[in-house]
Amino acid sequence: MQMIREIIPLEITEVPTGKAVFDWTIPNEWNIRDAYIITPSGEKIACFKKNNLHVVNYSIPVNQLVTYDELIQHIHSIPEMPDAIPYITSYYKENWGFCMEHNTLLSLPKEGKYNVFIDSELKPGSLTYGQCYLPGKSEKEILFSTYCCHPSMANNELSGPLVTAFLAAEIAKNKNRYYSYRFLFAPETIGVIAFLNSTGESLKKNLAAGYVVTCVGDDGKFHYKRSRRDNALCDRVAEHVLKYSGNNFVIEPFSVGGSDERQYCSPGFNLPVGSLMRTPYQRYPQYHTSLDNKKLISFPSMRETVEMYMKFTELLEINHNYKTTLLGCEPQMGKRGLYPSSANPLYNRADIHRMMHLLAYSDGESDLIKIAECRNESALLYKDMISIYLQQKLIEKAL
């Protein structure tokens, strides 16, 4: 959180242990100072200070001598990826454990005693999440939600907070925002449940569109996962922008395998929240291991993701239902200096057609995406024209 604050301001919320949040309860706070195993020959392995994945997250403290057979009950490794340390948690069952490379596990002697040491603490404390809120002209808001519970892995999940922070900094530059923007940094699942417990009712009222930002740092093609509503504003904007972006992309339906969209889209909320990713969780072998590291992500890739999300917001800002101010028939564009004076058969009809098309469909019932898709072209092409028409009072936003 402190590092994110170097990029954007964050308002921090602490939710105390024991507080009920919907069906859940905020658990004890887990803190850990050190952890390792001393082998019978005195070698120190699985050092927390070398790689924090070596300890099963939420392990209770332990300091004892165990046999090899006792030890391996508490060891996690991946035989298929012998050089990877897996990422394992045990949030809701009291336990302790170590994670290590399978090659290390194979090298351990079966005789002698091992000293397992975890200097951790599980006691009442709090769950922490941070928000950045950028007010706009409207109370209607756009949400970007990312999680920060295991940032020592790179694509999933350091890339999410980084992209979200830089996106917030970029959006903050536009002082003329129609929408308000909210950026959430919270632990996955329980963090978002706690956030929804306090803010969900307000989101039900004001959320126009939201996105879960995760797995956004590698160079895989864009994957957009729809909200449970399937055709909400977040989905229509994402799919329209991707379609005319020139990029390769994949659209996926909502499914419960995933991240915090599960909470936002749960039946009690059913919020318009989708997720734009690069290579999604579980689709790359390094996922949830120590091999999901800096080699997998890059700043250019994260910059591309920021730019794609920026296009989403650019479209959100102009994608309204417009309504002609005229009582009937098309306007006389010539007297407004908006039409070529002479009907030469060789002028550029395509430009005039786009101009007249926008007016012909400004019926108060079609939004800009629908209007642009009638001509199979990007709604962003209409940005300047909309400014001029609003200024000349040829159209107005429909209520």
Added chain:
Amino acid sequence: MQMIREIIPLEITEVPTGKAVFDWTIPNEWNIRDAYIITPSGEKIACFKKNNLHVVNYSIPVNQLVTYDELIQHIHSIPEMPDAIPYITSYYKENWGFCMEHNTLLSLPKEGKYNVFIDSELKPGSLTYGQCYLPGKSEKEILFSTYCCHPSMANNELSGPLVTAFLAAEIAKNKNRYYSYRFLFAPETIGVIAFLNSTGESLKKNLAAGYVVTCVGDDGKFHYKRSRRDNALCDRVAEHVLKYSGNNFVIEPFSVGGSDERQYCSPGFNLPVGSLMRTPYQRYPQYHTSLDNKKLISFPSMRETVEMYMKFTELLEINHNYKTTLLGCEPQMGKRGLYPSSANPLYNRADIHRMMHLLAYSDGESDLIKIAECRNESALLYKDMISIYLQQKLIEKAL
């Protein structure tokens, strides 16, 4: 009816001749004791007692000597199928006639007198239909309707009453039925019109789904013909079950060429009634002839049809709109013993996903079929899970 009663109990209704039933009137009752033709050489042919198809159904009594030329005005045969006796009726025009193999017709001498004899009687009596009603927890009911006006033919139509009776016996075994079930055995058209005249208003109120059971004894692939509503519960259940059954099948739109679904689906009723068949009427050459006989049908085929209809009822019983009891976010499955304790990357995510999927879509607006089709899998896979969730009060039936 007496034979059907050996399988299931039947409540018999008699509707008297002359009674008006909607646009129709119950006709005189036709009874026949004997019928035959004596040829000029004294040979007895077209004997009713050998095959009851030899007499045009509803023939008036006759006993006279006629010439060959007079005779053939009253003879029906099929030149293209010279060994088949056609099935002919003359319900609404007073007439008499014989049906015979075309080969027999060709062999008749053109000289001499023929004695035509029909010992029938047309007089006030009653139309008879039988019902078996199995009450369930709900007054909402499922109807299986079959016809019994020409059971001397096999696929169309002895197979219908047989399958319906064995289906009723099978459903009666389930003492925990949600729906009530009604099984109707009636003459085609006029019998169902009489039944609807007395029971139609109650069906409008209570019928959840219905099926016309006909042509279900041969080994042809399943044909499902939709109700006129096209997407009623009967249609959705039938098509979902067939799709995930592993069987070959054909889906057909509603059309007026057919059977009693014409009455159920007429605009005044518009009931949700479709029809699951094997090879439908008019699609096999033996249809409506003496060649539609026991060789065409088999008990294994009829058993298969019973089993398919049983799957329909199995799905009907669980296909409700379910609603989560939670106010927001997903439930904590762990504290209910419904979730693996440790997030090992190698556990079976598919099972967990199905479990969470059901909860994520229990929004009170999606029925189980829709929920299962989101994952492109059979709704019957969710049967046990629904029991557990209902028991643990994680979901409830939406009203």
Added chain:
Amino acid sequence: MQMIREIIPLEITEVPTGKAVFDWTIPNEWNIRDAYIITPSGEKIACFKKNNLHVVNYSIPVNQLVTYDELIQHIHSIPEMPDAIPYITSYYKENWGFCMEHNTLLSLPKEGKYNVFIDSELKPGSLTYGQCYLPGKSEKEILFSTYCCHPSMANNELSGPLVTAFLAAEIAKNKNRYYSYRFLFAPETIGVIAFLNSTGESLKKNLAAGYVVTCVGDDGKFHYKRSRRDNALCDRVAEHVLKYSGNNFVIEPFSVGGSDERQYCSPGFNLPVGSLMRTPYQRYPQYHTSLDNKKLISFPSMRETVEMYMKFTELLEINHNYKTTLLGCEPQMGKRGLYPSSANPLYNRADIHRMMHLLAYSDGESDLIKIAECRNESALLYKDMISIYLQQKLIEKAL
């Protein structure tokens, strides 16, 4: 207008210069007596009296000597079509100009003085349009709209007024019309805007379907351009008739490139108006030039178009929602003499099925087009049957 009056009666409306019609103002009336250019060698070229396209429409009067360089600022030609005189207008910018074959332009000497002469007049007057209204039983009306602002070109646009006039004469023969019919002959754009200014509110109330008749004289295949509503009655009728006509045809979505449908379909009106054409404007090279002449069109082609539009009206007249008068089940057709007496397996089931199909779908919610398309056949096949059923009171028009 005087020539059209030889075919049908026309009521003429004059709209005075200066009158505001929605966003527009009726301009000065332009009249021209003569126009030509005298070359330095004394040759008279670009004579208005030889071809009225030689003068830019709405040119102001001029009579002066100009150099070659001055002259060519006012000359329009088409290098790619060196023998064509282009059709050019300058309605809303005061200017003068000549149009000529590019070959003529190339032959002009660059030395010496040219006398340009246009004897025109721009002064307050009126815009003229004509209407023929044929009342029917209902105030609901069908509109055929055509334009007459440049009838010296043939496919676009002499063919439009001719087809419309002959269509009106044909429809006038039917004395038993359900709908009222209106035929409009007006200058494109401004003429229709003036017409809608006076009649638009009445059309909003009464217009059932309308068509813009343009480019209907060549032998190209039929092109139907949908109304902005996309699925209005005009569209459904046109597409149904074309589909079962045996003709080749093309269906096109609404777009603003086009003709007076732009005004009818503008958001303030959104009327159900499409357009049946042969080869549309801008799709043939002679469009808007002197080569769009009598060679391009023919009376047989225009007759074909009249016949196709006649089929549209034939369908419009019978395409209602019908409702069975029966309370339930199908009617007994036999007692009404509408059913074969004996169920011989060889009778024509297709005919009986169509007969029963119409009754089965007379639910008050399906119009005839929908009913016929269920059987994938032309709704016009049901014309006689509907007469009989209405007469026998088996069905009635639903309100």
